Amino acid sequence: xxxxxxxxxxxxxxxxxxxxxxxxxxxxxxxxxxxxxxxxxxxxxxxxxxxxxxxxxxxxxxxxxxxxxxxxxxxxxxxxxxxxxxxxxxxxxxxxxxxxxxxxxxxxxxxxxxxxxxxxxxxxxx
Amino acid sequence: xxxxxxxxxxxxxxxxxxxxxxxxxxxxxxxxxxxxxxxxxxxxxxxxxxxxxxxxxxxxxxxxxxxxxxxxxxxxxxxxxxxxxxxxxxxxxxxxxxxxxxxxxxxxxxxxxxxxxxxxxxxxxx
DNA sequence: GTTGCATAACTAATTTATTCGTTGTATATT
DNA sequence: AATATACAACGAATAAATTAGTTATGCAAC
Numbered sequence: 040x041x042x043x044x045x046x047x048x049x050x051x052x053x054x055x056x057x058x059x060x061x062x063x064x065x066x067x068x069x070x071x072x073x074x075x076x077x078x079x080x081x082x083x084x085x086x087x088x089x090x091x092x093x094x095x096x097x098x099x100x101x102x103x104x105x106x107x108x109x110x111x112x113x114x115x116x117x118x119x120x121x122x123x124x125x126x127x128x129x130x131x132x133x134x135x136x137x138x139x140x141x142x143x144x145x146x147x148x149x150x151x152x153x154x155x156x157x158x159x160x161x162x163x164x165x
Numbered sequence: 166x167x168x169x170x171x172x173x174x175x176x177x178x179x180x181x182x183x184x185x186x187x188x189x190x191x192x193x194x195x196x197x198x199x200x201x202x203x204x205x206x207x208x209x210x211x212x213x214x215x216x217x218x219x220x221x222x223x224x225x226x227x228x229x230x231x232x233x234x235x236x237x238x239x240x241x242x243x244x245x246x247x248x249x250x251x252x253x254x255x256x257x258x259x260x261x262x263x264x265x266x267x268x269x270x271x272x273x274x275x276x277x278x279x280x281x282x283x284x285x286x287x288x289x290x291x
Numbered sequence: 292g293t294t295g296c297a298t299a300a301c302t303a304a305t306t307t308a309t310t311c312g313t314t315g316t317a318t319a320t321t
Numbered sequence: 322a323a324t325a326t327a328c329a330a331c332g333a334a335t336a337a338a339t340t341a342g343t344t345a346t347g348c349a350a351c
Contacts, residue, residue, distance in 0.1 A: 046309060075311045099317050099328060113250040114265065124239040130272040133259060134279040139240065144287050146256040147280040153260040154273040161270050172339060201341050225298060225347055
């Protein structure tokens with residue numbers, strides 16, 4: 040999956056949030072100082088070329104919406120990250136952050152609960 | 166912490182791996198097609214300006230080594246990622262990947278073990 | 292000392308990304 | 322129908338990143 044540049048990612052984050060929108064609506068979601076209308080319009084068209092969004096035309100105006108979901112993109116991004124920084128091991132990554140105390144006890148307990156359920160589910164399947 | 170560009174990250178990954186090295190040694194680690202010596206030299210000097218590496222001079226030649234550890238950089242990167250894609254919740258991220266089956270049962274079991282230990286450690290401290 | 296080689300520093304060239312002005316066209320307004 | 326408005330498309334201008342040529346300096350070999 041192609042990478043998003045900074046500017047492109049910012050637009051995607053907005054589109055993921057609002058689900059669909061006209062350039063004008065995307066522009067509104069930008070923090071000050073807002074870019075020019077044309078800047079957003081250009082970025083959106085680049086995103087379309089890259090296959091991240093598509094549009095529905097209402098006469099002359101276009102309503103854009105994501106084709107690549109935030110989940111799919113984040114999956115691909117984290118995969119690259121885990122590969123580059125934790126030799127492709129999720130376990131290494133998670134345990135690193137657990138030991139670094141970047142994950143609170145509460146979070147760890149919640150994660151463990153989810154994992155227990157998942158492990159159970161996988162076992163049942165067999 | 167500043168971000169690394171693609172080219173910069175590639176050099177850092179090499180430096181993190183070899184611990185320290187002269188430009189020539191860094192160059193050797195590149196896959197074909199290797200960039201020009203000067204390209205690597207420039208990137209390393211940019212990394213120095215950005216504070217990611219420093220050097221020890223042996224006469225006219227410089228031996229470069231990382232100032233920012235791979236751990237520190239990955240921590241900062243993942244923090245940004247979790248913030249942007251999982252509203253700053255580690256738990257959301259990990260459980261998303263657990264449910265996506267990007268984490269194997271074996272990995273989950275190992276992670277749970279580590280978390281149990283960590284939770285225990287945290288509790289003892291109080 | 293002179294020549295040749297290795298290297299860092301500097302700088303130019305190229306590529307990629309970002310930003311936005313201009314233009315043309317469709318639609319709405321009068 | 323004429324004018325105004327809104328928008329997408331285009332493309333120019335700028336900025337940032339990447340790549341590598343050129344230059345200057347130090348050191349080694351002779």
